[in-house]
Amino acid sequence: MTFLDFAKTPPMGWNSWDCYGASVREEEVRDHALFMSKHLKPYGWEYIVIDIQWAEPKAKSTRYNQFFPLNMDEYSRLITAANRFPSSKQGQGFKALGEYIHQLGLKFGIHIMRGIPRQAVHQNTAIKGTDKRARDIAMNNICPWNSDMYGVNVDLPEGQLYYDSLMELYASWGVDFIKVDDIAYSRLYDDAHKKEIAAIRKAIDKTKRPIVLSLSPGPAQLKNGMFLQDHANMWRLTDDFWDHWDALYRMFDRAAEWVSYVRPGNWPDCDMLPLGHIGIRAVDGGGGDSWTRFTKDEQYLLMSLWTIFQSPLMYGGTLPDIDDFTLSLFTNEEVLDMYQTLTYRRQVYRDDNWIIWEGRSEKDEYISFFNVGESNLEIPRELSDRFVGMNREVRDLWGKKDIRLDEQVVNAHGAILIRK
Amino acid sequence: MTFLDFAKTPPMGWNSWDCYGASVREEEVRDHALFMSKHLKPYGWEYIVIDIQWAEPKAKSTRYNQFFPLNMDEYSRLITAANRFPSSKQGQGFKALGEYIHQLGLKFGIHIMRGIPRQAVHQNTAIKGTDKRARDIAMNNICPWNSDMYGVNVDLPEGQLYYDSLMELYASWGVDFIKVDDIAYSRLYDDAHKKEIAAIRKAIDKTKRPIVLSLSPGPAQLKNGMFLQDHANMWRLTDDFWDHWDALYRMFDRAAEWVSYVRPGNWPDCDMLPLGHIGIRAVDGGGGDSWTRFTKDEQYLLMSLWTIFQSPLMYGGTLPDIDDFTLSLFTNEEVLDMYQTLTYRRQVYRDDNWIIWEGRSEKDEYISFFNVGESNLEIPRELSDRFVGMNREVRDLWGKKDIRLDEQVVNAHGAILIRK
Amino acid sequence: MTFLDFAKTPPMGWNSWDCYGASVREEEVRDHALFMSKHLKPYGWEYIVIDIQWAEPKAKSTRYNQFFPLNMDEYSRLITAANRFPSSKQGQGFKALGEYIHQLGLKFGIHIMRGIPRQAVHQNTAIKGTDKRARDIAMNNICPWNSDMYGVNVDLPEGQLYYDSLMELYASWGVDFIKVDDIAYSRLYDDAHKKEIAAIRKAIDKTKRPIVLSLSPGPAQLKNGMFLQDHANMWRLTDDFWDHWDALYRMFDRAAEWVSYVRPGNWPDCDMLPLGHIGIRAVDGGGGDSWTRFTKDEQYLLMSLWTIFQSPLMYGGTLPDIDDFTLSLFTNEEVLDMYQTLTYRRQVYRDDNWIIWEGRSEKDEYISFFNVGESNLEIPRELSDRFVGMNREVRDLWGKKDIRLDEQVVNAHGAILIRK
């Protein structure tokens, strides 16, 4: 068993960032877990992921309080802010919350930043298992958009020890999924922080716990494709993705470039789904209390691309008040059956109006026609003949009905996803 | 049947560039074909490829005569220089030479440059099948290192017609393999000439002849990986490769980056094998009348990488006077059996001294240990245990004998290739 | 006497490009010369410059006929297209037209492209003064936007001879000003073609005629500043400049960066003035038969920047039908007195709304306040006090009246130019 077995199908879950920014609270997490266990678990959704700054007592939105003191244990490890997560009092961390989530039949994920807290370095606090201290293992490199951490010098055995101690702690909390940030790409340093990725891989492997490893932010670099396959379960293809057509349109390029790296255990990541009610305490994206700016057509298109490419599906909106339409996108058995069983997928055609992907599972073949133009269009006969065959009856997965492609119109920015 | 079927295993052959530059002559081609049919064909070698400037009567070496008149037919198509290829007299092109090669049981390949001859454009000669003329379809873009051609505007139907007329002619000559140059990457224009690649793909498909398409020069760009898979059988990963350790060492990066794009019909290309007697009328590489500067260890390493990565094998040295050692590299049945049957291959380890690749066929597993350091080294126990297993007997493919890896020394710049 | 003495004050004139593209005809040139001699000469305007492709018989607009045959003499030199310039019949070139312009008391300029005609190279025609031919001295490098020429290898003595023969011919025609294009910057080759600049400098010096040398296109590179000072009288700071606010606004950066290189004989060039009736047979800029899209405020701002920076002034619109407002911009004695006598000039302030330049001559001090914001604004008291002094009476050069700056409003995109 290798880490590739930790995610044999692409991970599906909910992540707190899009709607709560850095500020999610325990009761909100519990509400989302409860909803998922009732309404989404049967369809394969299982991860509940708490995003950035759960150690920051004063976090309020997607804007960070710069240089603020974080909750930290005696070994320079960030621990849960008890004012926001009451079950973590007396230094128990996320243990109780993790158990709650497990009892619901779900899996529990957290976000961490690459590195060691800057406050640990300037206070020169201890590292578990060594006499060396924070100052000895820190590197003078930073994340450009968050002021919490310094890099760790993993060329030193004590740097590896630090990451080992982190993963040991999180494993003891029952963590099943870790999203490590400021690591898959760095604007400042122009590449992935590969040594720290390798150290985290080792540290997770030492825990013997099947913790899925997700790397952010993108754009991950193609030249690192094989390295990423060898070290992580998912990695981001772009910088943060929000609900804009331009960003969605550009995702077709990224998916085509990365499709050769999709395989069981390795799921290049198109980022979270900015759908439904995405703005509660967020400032990015639309900001404020807002719903997705994508049209319904664009949402079908997005879900068709994410599923036929087999990106992880991490929903960023709220669950308890989800609307029927958004829920229907996440609970279509025919689409999800394709999503979880594909053994091959690939862009097969592209012009200014149409992008076409095909996918194959052991038993079925799928085609998605994406209309990326600005008007509603009939699928050209030439394309339907070439990729589907003349005049055949096919299954429209979103419509859940059999159709013929003759005279089939696809709306602008929309898609049709079919089983042949 | 698609073009992927034209090269189900990686192409193997001989190419005239390394030893003759732009100046190879018919009798030399015939001599090489005869040798190949007798001594190499049983091992899978089959292509005889005439490289650049067979239309240039005065070509003498790897240095081009700039702006020189080329042999051209009434339709602005380059045709064979009869003074160098006597069988092509009366405008018959390579037909007779192709037949000779076919009669030997081999396949026949030629090199062309992207575009239309500049002399055609400045004389405004005709294009077959249209009233438009050369000037109407030319683009003001050039190859930076050769002055023969202008680009073709394939957004015009007549631009496509021109490429159609080219491929029609070459197919009539019996051509089985076309290496198109100045197209997979351009230093001046910073990308592949993708529109012309697509036009050439279409033009070949129209001939109904299974002509293998090879694109030069590199470095092809990873972002075009999927595009190249969809249009060509092979494409170059680097600029011209010569017999220097530095270039050989860098090839490990390129192979690792591109390995996801290897599949039947698509063979990312590490370039020709600059082995044996490579300098006859060449000026590049060592130049002059010279033999490869690679050591024997480096040659084993090179052949191990090319074969486990499944690069095409195109020999660049002379055949009639080939030495036993070089010949032994091309006629090792166990290595070639691996090469032609792998279904999976991948770099699995790398440090400053060791690079390790593994490969799998339906029935066997292979490992290659490359010593890229500067001293002879025993394979570390940790690595042999991890990738081969404790104390097992394995097959040394180059040595053609069973060995144990315990205390196995690999020379500096050398490799050992084993079947488990 | 050095070439710096050829242009002791910044050159002022008219250039045919903006209004006629590549297609100006002799009678149009004569009409413009006549108008200039009557109405502008007293203010210092003196150059009549025929822009690109006067050797192309079929030129019609700013779009070039690609790969078209050009008029050429026996020595591979382009000569005047007699159908467009009747006085040039029997190979006399521009001699008669130059004489006409000189008789009007004006100076005569022409445009040439860097290099040797491609048609000369492919026909391998003669070079004056040597047995070498066009093919021997051509380089395989091109202009990306025009298909007329190849570069010349001036490392060969015969390459220098070619440029010598060109300048000898043009000097014999009475040319006073040469604009050489595709030389000050190249998008394809990412730098100036410095060797050819040096060769042209030498060739001009050999003629003993004081021919002003102007280099295009921009953006010239700052690192070449000293080289350009040593070889040319003017060089372009940007790519072609048209009548858009964005381009005008960006010119402030370029002027500030280059101001250290302004000195008698060296006049970094903000490009032609796209004012008045600029579109006759042009396709660039607004295209068609059109007048400048700049507002009057923007025109004052433009003229204030060009004159206080001491850019050359080359008018691109038509003269015979010039309107009073445009004419007033070119005939303001007070502005032009400043322009021709400054010994120092410099940007002294910049914020989001205001850019301020100062200039000094032997006897006077000048300030220009540029309102680059989007609303009409009073000059802030703090700025007027700092750069002009409290409550002083100053001279408004465009308004030709004495004013106080108190409560002086400058319109959005406008400027006020004052003498202290």
Next chain:
Amino acid sequence: MTFLDFAKTPPMGWNSWDCYGASVREEEVRDHALFMSKHLKPYGWEYIVIDIQWAEPKAKSTRYNQFFPLNMDEYSRLITAANRFPSSKQGQGFKALGEYIHQLGLKFGIHIMRGIPRQAVHQNTAIKGTDKRARDIAMNNICPWNSDMYGVNVDLPEGQLYYDSLMELYASWGVDFIKVDDIAYSRLYDDAHKKEIAAIRKAIDKTKRPIVLSLSPGPAQLKNGMFLQDHANMWRLTDDFWDHWDALYRMFDRAAEWVSYVRPGNWPDCDMLPLGHIGIRAVDGGGGDSWTRFTKDEQYLLMSLWTIFQSPLMYGGTLPDIDDFTLSLFTNEEVLDMYQTLTYRRQVYRDDNWIIWEGRSEKDEYISFFNVGESNLEIPRELSDRFVGMNREVRDLWGKKDIRLDEQVVNAHGAILIRK
């Protein structure tokens, strides 16, 4: 009076970096000041500059102790480490040392890093004159090669206040020269930190003390030339300069590019003179206890370039044990007379062997012939005739004798500096 008047001639002095790295001690500074006052002051040398980390008690060499606590006052300002500078006890800073230096008739300089101490930010200490604290004004940007500081947000009035409080303190110590580091160029952020430069300019101006402002490190960017002229007295043209021919040779490019920006008060800076006994506790450069690796010829060449370009002269070696040769380079009245009186200077010629600069003062003309080739060479007659005149007697400034240039040999990597 503006800051340009603070340095009417290029600053000359001694800086502790090359020989002591970050670790210079008070008695060493006093020794150097004493020596300078006795032996160099008559020649114009006057600045004694203490380089980086005088607030770091444990500094030992050119290698920084990462993340170490620094001496800091109640207002987040770094103050002198009293263990290394005993006269600074009881928080007096450099006041006493400054007085000592002033009494010797010299001027006193210090080095600071851009920004506010990271320890202040993580302890959230006070800022003088405001209720805001360190955390409120810090920016999440860093120096890549030193871990002491964060950037300051000078868009906030309190950010400006911080810099004001710094300059107020240093002015009270009697500081005459400040070298600000991590500000003229940043590898990480790819430009100068211009806002902080402007804030420091303002803060110095508020002190009313004529403190010379020097900006590091280079390479400063040419596009910022005018901005730097408007804000600083000197700025570095390259990254740290050490005693290697390659670096010295490259300085000719930088000097030629920047020469247009030399004027009284603005002295583009070729960096310290790595001459004499430069390694005491340094690790960079040759490291260890070492003398310059430049040959005598190279030292003449270096001094000729620095003086004719009018770079500041800041000696980096030790003074008390200086050797006669090195001392002779700093005490040549004829060279220094040129250096301090030039009103014009410029590279006038360059080929593979020779670079020639000329300079002019009100009364004299100077020429320097630099032999940048690899063999001793006679000055070509053509060059001496062109730049000096036929057969004239000239003054050899380094040789202090009248010579004729006929048959004058200049050694490889050497120079001859003459007055015409």
